[in-house]
Amino acid sequence: FALASNKGLRVDIHCDETDDDQSRFVEVMAAETIRLGMGGRVTASHTTAMHSYNNAYAYKLINNLKRAQMHMVTNPLDNSTLQGRFDSYPIRRGHTRVKELLAAGINVCIGHDSVMDPWYPLGYGDPLQSAFVLAHYGQMSGHGELRTLMDMITWNPASALGLQHYGLLPGCRADLCAFAAPSEMDAIRLIAPRKLVLRGGKIVARTEPERTTVMWDDREELVDFMKPAPKAAPAL
Secondary structure, X not given: OHHXXXXXXXXXXXXXXXXXXXXXXXXXXXXXXXXXXXXXXXXXXXXXXXXXXXXXXXXXXXXXXXXXXXXXXXXXXXXXXXXXXOOOOOOOOOOOOHHHHHHOOOEEEEOOOOOOOOOOOOOOOOHHHHHHHHHHHOOOOOHHHHHHHHHXXXXXXXXXXXXXXXXXXXXOOOOEXXXXXXXXXXXXXXXXXXXXXXXXXXXXXXXXXOOEEEEEOXXXXXXXXXXXXXXXXXXX
């Protein structure tokens, strides 16, 4: 912390990745962040022990995290796979208190952590896959919550990283993805492919969406799994 403070750098620490309710290093991080005046420059990742804290302690901690202006990162793929393995029933879900942190106004991001290693061998480096998993085991399936999930893989991480000129406004860097989906909800629901990826305004990747057909009475019909667009309201 002292080194980062002296050099004006950011801090990201992976901590409290356990079911142990006595693992409380994130509280030390909050205290150091406040003491050194590093608000907005410190990120805590995982913090899965928070799911085991009693509510009174968690309430106090979340207020301190807010005061410290810390960023938080949950890693749904690894956390859901690794935590709660020694539980009988009920088995804990294994992620930090995402909804409570968001409700407190804390910047919460979705990460991936491992991609293909012994801790998590099933990943392919897609933030949208992580958002899809958190929608389920974080119980964030409401319309507004799905929009929040998209923010948690776009705007929120950009804020945690201190990125400048981020977004879709004149003068921004033009780093963007075009999803093969008509809405945020459908992008998450389908883990939609990126038809186009731009960096600095230049195309760096393309993906051709899959094409699925079914046969009905010897007639081939295209199926795209998209919800029909809402009909326009009749003119008065």
